[in-house]
Amino acid sequence: MSALLLACGWVAGVVLLAGxxxxxxxxxxxxxxxxxxxLPGDRLxxxxxxxxxxxxxxxxxxxxxxxxxxxxxxxxxACLMYAAFLVVVVRAVALRLSATCAxxxxxxxxxxxxxxxxxxxxxxxxxLAGLAAPSAGGRLAGAxxxxxxxxxxxxxxxxxxxxxxxEIDSLVLFDVDGAAMPLREFQDPPTxxxxxxxxCGACRHLVSDFRWWPHALADGLDLQPVFIGTPxxxxxxxxxxxxxxxxxxxxxxxxxxxxxxxxxPSGIRVDRTHPLGDTWHVGAAGLPRLVFxxxxxxxxxARATASASQDAPEDHLT
Numbered sequence: 001m002s003a004l005l006l007a008c009g010w011v012a013g014v015v016l017l018a019g020x021x022x023x024x025x026x027x028x029x030x031x032x033x034x035x036x037x038x039l040p041g042d043r044l045x046x047x048x049x050x051x052x053x054x055x056x057x058x059x060x061x062x063x064x065x066x067x068x069x070x071x072x073x074x075x076x077x078a079c080l081m082y083a084a085f086l087v088v089v090v091r092a093v094a095l096r097l098s099a100t101c102a103x104x105x106x107x108x109x110x111x112x113x114x115x116x117x118x119x120x121x122x123x124x125x126x127x128l129a130g131l132a133a134p135s136a137g138g139r140l141a142g143a144x145x146x147x148x149x150x151x152x153x154x155x156x157x158x159x160x161x162x163x164x165x166x167e168i169d170s171l172v173l174f175d176v177d178g179a180a181m182p183l184r185e186f187q188d189p190p191t192x193x194x195x196x197x198x199x200c201g202a203c204r205h206l207v208s209d210f211r212w213w214p215h216a217l218a219d220g221l222d223l224q225p226v227f228i229g230t231p232x233x234x235x236x237x238x239x240x241x242x243x244x245x246x247x248x249x250x251x252x253x254x255x256x257x258x259x260x261x262x263x264x265p266s267g268i269r270v271d272r273t274h275p276l277g278d279t280w281h282v283g284a285a286g287l288p289r290l291v292f293x294x295x296x297x298x299x300x301x302a303r304a305t306a307s308a309s310q311d312a313p314e315d316h317l318t
Contacts, residue, residue: 009071010130013059023052024050032100089117176244176249197264197265204237204240206287207240231244
């Protein structure tokens with residue numbers, strides 16, 4: 001009987017450690033799942049999302065490596081975490097939310113349902129049973145658990161890389177004639193994509209300056225405008241007309257949303273290191289920090305371009 005209770009404690013520690021490591025491997029997926037749970041203070045939770053897998057890893061290691069009283073203290077902490085997870089999933093099911101949890105990264109089922117509740121109840125009971133073990137933990141248990149978790153993490157990394165590459169390959173922008181260009185083609189040379197939407201007043205104000213922005217770029221960078229919508233969405237809007245034949249179009253906002261955009265005008269740099277973009281810069285205050293090279297005199301460039309030919313965008317946006 002004592003051996004069974006000891007095994008319960010180890011299982012509780014291994015599952016907690018594995019959950020933490022697999023969340024950390026794909027922290028972005030875990031962050032994206034949190035708003036679907038509609039928890040109070042979800043914005044704060046998203047900001048501090050990394051604390052959850054960190055706590056799981058610490059508690060799991062403690063349960064597996066410690067003995068005696070320290071083991072029980074860590075396992076009590078594990079029980080409290082399992083109980084918190086149970087409350088969250090029961091609430092999601094009771095409210096009939098279309099929620100995901102990314103509980104085990106890419107290796108576990110994404111959706112939350114009654115099976116998730118049953119699984120969490122079982123894990124809580126296993127952890128509670130482990131408290132009754134006369135002794136637990138130790139280096140052997142910890143070493144075996146780490147080997148198992150390392151194998152799972154390696155598998156998760158491989159699967160996540162494949163999934164991410166498939167997603168990147170599926171993202172496309174379109175030219176004015178409807179021809180598709182995969183997003184990966186904008187990685188080399190590194191490209192700054194600037195997104196405009198037809199109903200955005202700030203976009204209409206800023207797009208008239210875009211014709212001289214290519215002069216502000218650092219060497220080795222490209223700059224491309226992306227209109228969110230179809231060419232028909234921008235017809236009849238005079239301020240967009242000079243740029244419309246040279247812009248790329250994100251017909252259904254798919255690329256904009258997948259890269260994490262939430263406001264326009266805004267821009268993001270895409271390159272081989274960041275195939276899904278780096279940091280967003282928004283508005284007239286943020287975009288110059290992304291586009292303009294250090295020391296660039298924007299006022300002088302604007303005056304020079306105003307006196308140049310109105311055909312200048314064709315030299316840079318082809």
